[in-house]
Amino acid sequence: MEEMDEKEFDSVVTTDLFNRMKQMIEEKLFPSENMIMLLKCIGYNKMLKCHRNRNLSHSELCNFFEKKINEEEKKEKEEKNEKLLMDLSECFITLGYAFPYELLSICVSYLLKVAMKKKESKETQKEVEMAFVALCSVEYYEVEKEMYLNEIEDIFQYHQEHHNLTRLAYQCAWQFLMNKLLADSSLKGAIVYELHFAREAARELEELKGKVDWKRKEEERNGGKGEKEELVLLRWLQTVYSFCGLQEVMNEEYIVLIDSVVQLFRAAKDNHKEISNMCICIFTIAVGDNAIGIDALLENEVIDVICGNIWQSTFEEKVPKECLSMLSAISHRLKGKEDDETEEAKRKMMKRKMIKKMEEEGFEDSISSFHGFISLFNKENRNGFYFNIEDCLTYNKGNEAP
Structure with missing residues (x-):
């Protein structure tokens, strides 16, 4: 499974496979411990590579999981097998979707128990990593803040001091919290000012950038067969994208984070299209x-x-189209005059700096050869956006001083 791309993964991990697994468990043809180990491995690889496989939820094994989790949870405390509940929760969450609320609450509580383990042994780190891989797949389902916030804050603060989590576990923990932010905006203060997401993400991006082989050509990356560092890096960028889309308060840490994405883009642009495209998407939000x-x-x-x-x-590529849209967004932000004299002076200064930057990049000299490019963009664009290059970042003579 580590070598499978998404198409190969889906061809193997089918509803029929899960149905046969359920039958083998019931007929005791396969040790349940080994079956759980296999299912955890499937769920882990699915989540690591962001595959969208949902075949478990259409299988008989899904109903079997629901029944077993509910039965075990209803037992008296001394009879309850918490290790089994933790394992079943991990399999059920990583491989399924559209969870019943009561069942989701049970699974999240047991996964958090695993995630809070603080031993720094490799075995414990792997258990914690797999628990967080499961938790981050909970996505936007509403789980009360009281169920997880104190635990997550404790986990983050302990890691920031002792570095006990793997890189993947730390990213998944943040993604879990970011998913919750979409349903509960009151988490924003804790994420920005108490847990310092932007600072932590910038540090992780910088360290991961140093571990990736950027000389490896794009054609050498076949499907989902990239190095684990690249996969974790892409996951971090997706979390950063979620954060930037919800960020409304700029601080120094946010600016440092955007700078880290710039440096990552420069490293990735020649040989890693997926990472460079993700960086461009983040710039679009920032602009x-x-x-x-x-x-x-x-x-x-x-x-x-x-x-x-x-x-x-090659205008078919994502990057120049996104850059063109960003250029237009900057132009739009610099157009409107400010009532406040200080702000208006600042706007004009920024506009002069932008024009100087355009001139340094040969903007004016390129206009004549760029008409066909813009024409194609305007013709193909389906969002109603129209780009007039002569209006972009140029002064209206007589209306504004240069």
């Missing part, structure tokens, strides 16, 4: 977010990335 100033975008070189990649010859 459109009024909380981060144009001056910050200039300082951390987001503007350089836009200018440096907008002139790619």
Whole structure:
């Protein structure tokens, strides 16, 4: 399974496979401990590579899991097999979807018990990692804050001091919390100011960037067969994307995070399309977010990335299209005059800096050869967005001083 791409994975992990597994368990043709180990391995690989396989939920094994979890949970405390409940919860959550609320609450509580283990042995680290891989698949289901917030805060604070979690476990823990933020905006303060997501994510991106072989060509990455560091890096970028989409308060840590994404893009742009495209998606949010100033975008070189990649010859690629849209968004932000004199002076200064940047990148010289490019963009775009290159970041003579 570690070598399978998503198509291969789906061809093997079928509803029929799960139905046969359930039959083998009932007929005692296969030791249940080994079956659980196999199912945990399937769920782990599915989540690591972000496969969307949902075949368990359409199988008889899914109903079997629900029944077994409920039966075991109803037992008296001294009769209850918590290890079995933890294992069943992990299999059920990683392989299924659309969970009944009561069952979800049971599974989350047992997975958190595993996740809170603090021993630094490799065996414990692996158990904790697999628990968090399961927890981050809970996605947007509403689970009361009281069920997890204190535990998650304790886990983060302990890790930030002792570094006991694996990189994947730490990323999954953040994704679990970010999923909850979509349903409960009151978590934003804790995520930004108490747990310092932006600072932690920037550090993780920087460290992972140093572990990836960026010289490996794109064609050498076949399907889901990338190095684990690359897979974890992509997962972190998806979590950063979720965070940036919800961020409304700019602080220094947020700006440092965007700078880390810029440096990652520069490392990935030649040989890793998936990572570089994900970086561009994050820049798109940053450019459109009024909380981060144009001056910050200039300082951390987001503007350089836009200018440096907008002139790619293959317009079918995602990057130049996104860069063109970002350029338009910056232009729109700099157009409207401010009533406050200080803010208006700042806007004009930023506009002058942007024009200087455009000139340094040969913007003016490229306009004549770029008409066909823009025409194709406007023709193919289905979102109603129309780009007029002559209006982009140029002054209206007579209306504004240069």
